[in-house]
Amino acid sequence: MIIQQELLKIFRLPIVGILLLFFIIINSLFIWSNSYIKGELSLLTSLVDKYGTETNEEMLSQFGDDYEQISDWVSKVEGPNGKTGYKHPSELLEDDEIFLNPPMSEKDFDQLLEYNLIETYYRTAQDIDVIYENLDIENRAETIINLYGFKGEAAETIRAQFEQLEDRKVQLIENQEHKHLFFYGKIYEMHNLLFKDIGLILIFELIILVVLITGAVTNYEFEQKTALVTYTTKIGRKLVLHKFISAGIANTAAIFSLTGATLGIYFLVFTYDGLWNVPVSSYFNAITEFPYITWWNISFIEYVGLMVLLIYLVMLLFSGMTYILSIWLKNTYLVFFSFMVFLSLGIVLPGYVPLSTNWTYYVHQTPFFLILNPQEWFMGYSAFTISPYYEPITISSWAIFIFGLIYLSIRHFYRQALH
Known part of the structure; x- marks a missing residue:
């Protein structure tokens, strides 16, 4: 009952519904602006119907x-x-x-x-x-080392990770993952369109929604000047726990509504008939001379599912961060501004760590940096995310860290003055 009341507070906020509808319209227009190539893409569908992939x-x-x-x-x-x-x-x-x-x-x-x-x-x-x-994996490693200027143990780490990628390349060839027809990446860049362009648009739209929803429900009583009454009732300050659950439910609904609508429109415009089970590591999917090599045999539809799952988990982490800020700041606008500052710092500051130490990799294992390249998730491609377990390590370690801070923040809330 309490959670239902908290959810009603969120749904009464017109800004949430307005933003959700606005983002769906924006995403639809962006997808439609790229629909001029759908006629050419249909040629591949006819080839797949005739020859298979x-x-x-x-x-x-x-x-x-x-x-x-x-x-x-x-x-x-x-x-x-x-x-x-x-x-x-x-x-x-x-x-x-x-x-x-x-x-x-x-x-x-x-x-x-x-x-x-x-x-x-x-x-x-x-x-x-x-x-x-x-395909010279070792040369790829040296190219990246020279491009970024890695030295010392950081350079050795790059070489070690690319040695693992060499083993994965051998496995990929044995599995014939690379020999499947798919939209020709060097012409159409469909992988980038879906996972980079649309993926990034979705991520930053969801950040706005998640931060606003979490901040609004957590700070509602303080902004409505009813905190002194609400938090002295029978439920008391335990209400803050119900707010945390309510924020999670509301954010889940917003995340899957926007993501589902956007992907639904995308796949209505672009037909992937016969291509759902094609490995992402197909050479035809490559956009540059160095092809995509996923650490595991991942099909296109599985990659879409993993993208949605990873976006969802990252947004829950961001919701947790917002919840912590809300407990301390008690103002939605201040929380929103503070979160954006943390997001900016999380993206910019790792670039100042010396490229001669492995700390340069550790400081890049954050959800702030993770969200920047969804088109390279689960792949041996980028210098700072080359580890095969980059995504699960980043999510799990930050989940532990954030839940620890949530626990400490709630304990502090139980003791602090309400005015």
Whole structure:
């Protein structure tokens, strides 16, 4: 009953509903602004329907037979200056003049562009084995060390972590995780669109909601000038515990409402039929020359689930921090400002730790830094998050720390004056 009353206090705040609706609209507009590529993406769906996702010998043989028909079609197309006999769509498109003054109908030109994309998938599928044979993990480690300027034990830690990544690469190749069709990352960057762009937008929107909700419910009596009455009733100061539970329930509802609505709209716009179980470590998913290598065999749908789970856990940590600030400051606006200061410091200050000591990794194991690169979660990719257990260690260690501070703050609240 008490928790229900506390939840009603939150739902009576118009700002929460307004912000939630506003964020959903903003996210929808952002997703729709990128929908111009959905027509090209549908080509992959047709390829997957025909060949499946795994690029094995049988699939490449069938793909190659069909590609010969494309080569025959291109060889008969008349290019700029009446030239014919092109072997591949890319060869014809190398001449910039064809874009300025296409010597063909609009329908044929669109067909040429589609065939060029099919060629990209076909050639890439053929080259994957060679790419991974030449993938130098040790050189990647040295590149990162030189790029950031790591020295001493910090540099040795980087080398040790990338040695583990080398073992993971061998396992990945044995499992054939890298040889699956997926949206071509170097062209469309769909991984970044969903997990980096939309992921970061969601994270910072949820920070605003979580801090406001937690601060508002915890400080309600002090801001309404009823604290002296409320906290002297039978329930007394134990009400602060009910507020903590209520904040958790309300934040859970807000987190999954905004996340669910945003992802729901995204997957309505972009079709992933046949791709849900493709490993994130697929080479086609790569955006840079160094591909994504997850520490475990994680499919796309599993990665989406892990992203949602990690966002939820981080937001609960931020709610706990806000709860602590609220007990001490007793003003929602002051709490919001203070949290944003802590968030900024948590992002900026680790950069001042010397890059010659392992402390540079320890100070980056915070939820503040964790939220910055959701597209690299559970991967051996970034210098400061290269550890295979970076995410669970960060979440669990900070959960213990924050719950300890919550316990001390509540004990302090029981003894402090209410005015």
